[in-house]
Ligand code: NAD
């Protein structure tokens with residue numbers, strides 16, 4: 001089949017490359033000339049493990065190509081996926097649908113023959129109706145169906161998630177569209193990935209409900225971590241103790257500095273807004289958003305407390321800037337609020353991230369970027385682990401200790417054991433675990 005992806009970002013590029021891998025002929029169209037030029041040269045604009053291999057291999061086979069000519073891409077395709085961004089709208093937190101609407105207008109101008117238009121972007125309930133209206137108004141004669149097919153991949157594990165999804169959600173009541181979408185996903189369907197066919201509005205809501213629930217689960221364990229600190233319990237053991245109950249499940253129970261990234265923060269907020277608009281407010285989502293927002297800055301205050309309550313003139317080494325490991329994505333990363341809080345307190349920051357420093361440099365001021373973890377620690381008054389990159393899990397701790405001016409280590413991802421750190425002579429604090437040697 002011939003597929004066009006509008007938007008060659010995390011979702012458009014990964015989906016496009018994986019669809020090409022399935023054997024479809026795919027064209028990824030993006031308005032960003034520099035992105036398309038880079039892709040044509042075989043350069044991948046984002047850091048995503050495994051992506052370079054499947055992009056270059058499928059481009060070489062002729063199944064995957066790139067263009068800035070969105071209309072030509074639409075004309076050539078049986079199925080057009082909208083995979084443009086839906087960031088928070090400035091001022092009110094609703095999803096900004098301007099890119100989706102612009103894509104719909106371009107599709108309307110270029111449609112030829114029966115075409116399935118699929119919204120893969122995360123969009124509020126009713127957006128499919130709006131996309132359909134935009135196209136229908138511009139092209140009353142056109143033959144098309146608008147389908148919702150939300151994407152559930154995670155950054156850093158995007159290829160694996162796309163090729164082995166827990167489920168594929170397809171929102172349509174159009175029989176022909178249903179048959180075409182089954183064909184698009186045939187390899188996964190044959191591989192026993194469940195295809196869930198629902199109404200379009202239901203599909204749109206499933207996406208927000210999934211992200212909202214996961215964000216709430218993280219927020220719950222973060223609150224339990226605070227309680228663990230207050231009562232002297234261990235949050236990792238609490239997480240294991242509840243996660244072994246199949247009804248709860250063990251995933252997404254890692255306490256940390258609050259969820260960040262390009263999706264949970266904006267999607268939880270958009271869900272709050274949708275619920276309010278429909279007079280059906282979600283108190284759980286409202287609380288989740290507010291608890292998580294406060295948590296990021298409170299992590300900065302936790303570091304200040306570990307430094308004796310004052311960081312004025314002190315140097316803090318920060319390990320990890322990206323919102324999670326294996327990505328260079330800095331969107332809504334907890335590191336931003338934590339570093340801001342420390343800088344507001346008068347601290348100097350030396351930071352290191354294996355992949356995120358280029359993006360971080362564009363949004364952070366007065367941060368010294370280090371060459372590696374040891375360089376970051378050099379002469380610092382404290383070291384903070386913000387993102388749990390593999391490279392930070394097996395640091396030479398004696399070397400780190402001798403490099404630091406004072407051996408203060410704040411581990412916001414619980415990657416080290418309290419008793420071992422204390423044996424090494426660190427003043428160690430973590431999330432929701434006892435400080436004393438009973439901590440593991
Ligand atoms: P992104 O910002 O990485 O990429 C979007 C791309 O669309 C950009 O390259 C931009 O230049 C391009 N674009 C914008 N308007 C365009 C237009 N009219 N025509 C052609 N190209 C256009 O965004 P992303 O992270 O890939 O997210 C895309 C959507 O997928 C969002 O709705 C997001 O919520 C959702 N989503 C993202 C992830 C993720 O892990 N990033 C996972 C699941 C769902």
Ligand code: UGA
Nearest residue numbers: 151152153154155218252253254256259260261263323324
């Ligand atoms: C998330 C969802 O997991 C994907 O299913 C979804 O498709 C995507 O959002 C999206 O809609 O864009 P992603 O943001 O890439 O994926 O990464 P996650 O692994 O979900 O992590 C999100 C944030 O939660 C990170 O800041 C991470 O550190 C934090 N987190 C995650 C925790 O603090 N604890 C956990 O146990 C898990």
